[in-house]
Amino acid sequence: MTRATPQGTPRETSAPSAAPEAVIRLENLGKTFVAEDGPVLQNLDLTIERGQFVALLGASGSGKTTLLNVVAGLEEPTEGSVTAPAQGAAMMFQDSGLFPWLTAGKNVELALELAGVAKADRTDRARELLELVRLPHVADKRPHELSGGMRQRVGLARALAQEREVLLMDEPFSALDAITRDLLQDEVLRIWEVTGRTIVFITHNVSEAVHLGQRVLLLSSRPGRIVQEWDTGPWKDPASYGFEAGGQSREETLDELTRTITHRLREEIGRHAR
Numbered sequence: 001m002t003r004a005t006p007q008g009t010p011r012e013t014s015a016p017s018a019a020p021e022a023v024i025r026l027e028n029l030g031k032t033f034v035a036e037d038g039p040v041l042q043n044l045d046l047t048i049e050r051g052q053f054v055a056l057l058g059a060s061g062s063g064k065t066t067l068l069n070v071v072a073g074l075e076e077p078t079e080g081s082v083t084a085p086a087q088g089a090a091m092m093f094q095d096s097g098l099f100p101w102l103t104a105g106k107n108v109e110l111a112l113e114l115a116g117v118a119k120a121d122r123t124d125r126a127r128e129l130l131e132l133v134r135l136p137h138v139a140d141k142r143p144h145e146l147s148g149g150m151r152q153r154v155g156l157a158r159a160l161a162q163e164r165e166v167l168l169m170d171e172p173f174s175a176l177d178a179i180t181r182d183l184l185q186d187e188v189l190r191i192w193e194v195t196g197r198t199i200v201f202i203t204h205n206v207s208e209a210v211h212l213g214q215r216v217l218l219l220s221s222r223p224g225r226i227v228q229e230w231d232t233g234p235w236k237d238p239a240s241y242g243f244e245a246g247g248q249s250r251e252e253t254l255d256e257l258t259r260t261i262t263h264r265l266r267e268e269i270g271r272h273a274r
């Protein structure tokens with residue numbers, strides 16, 4: 001696996017002073033479905049530390065969702081090993097998956113009930129979570145009364161209600177218009193900072209991956225394994241705001257990184273198409 005700086009030049013990663021805690025560790029992972037022609041994932045190694053925000057890119061059909069399902073414990077690997085929280089992970093998809101017959105508040109309360117939260121605490125906790133996603137006023141509304149962006153916010157509140165360390169997000173904003181998507185990206189970053197959750201976020205949108213992920217990972221075309229990684233962490237640090245070096249601002253550096261990653265993603269998609 002190549003590890004590269006935002007400028008795309010490989011660098012050695014220095015040993016951190018205190019060993020960070022791995023919350024997800026996949027070693028030599030492989031997954032073959034019985035009906036499939038060859039492995040979907042093969043020789044995949046990946047370690048994710050507690051509290052990291054990881055964005056995952058890859059061609060359609062390269063196995064991104066399969067990878068999340070393995071991490072969540074919904075699929076068993078056919079090779080290698082998986083270390084992940086025994087409690088599983090909260091998941092969020094393109095469709096909010098809210099129960100249409102329940103109000104937004106009751107959708108969140110149901111997740112709290114399944115997480116074992118006492119009945120007396122659920123209404124208040126659901127309200128807190130709806131406040132966290134800036135929708136305290138929709139608790140009594142049903143999903144059909146909400147916009148697509150609002151439904152995804154309630155879906156996020158419901159995912160957080162599961163009180164799992166790891167949050168897996170599978171293209172959660174891809175059906176939204178560009179402005180709503182931008183707003184929700186910033187909301188997710190804010191909520192990530194507030195909650196300290198470990199997030200793995202699948203997207204086909206490179207700008208979204210660069211905006212959200214501290215680490216941007218590229219899954220190869222089948223069989224899928226992590227072929228490249230970019231570290232955007234330094235550019236998420238508020239100290240990098242106003243950065244100007246070598247005639248390039250922080251924004252220009254991130255734009256350049258987005259172009260570099262787009263180029264690599266196209267190469268992988270091209271390989272897949274052959």
Ligand SMILES: Nc1ncnc2c1ncn2[C@@H]1O[C@H](COP(=O)(O)OP(=O)(O)OP(=O)(O)O)[C@@H](O)[C@H]1O
Binds near residue numbers: 034036062067
């Ligand atoms: N339960 C299953 N049984 C059989 N094949 C499966 C199963 N789940 C996924 N696959 C196959 O595994 C391959 C990878 O699918 P997956 O959904 O993981 O890819 P993806 O990268 O998430 O794709 P996309 O970007 O289009 O959502 C596909 O060929 C798919 O048909």
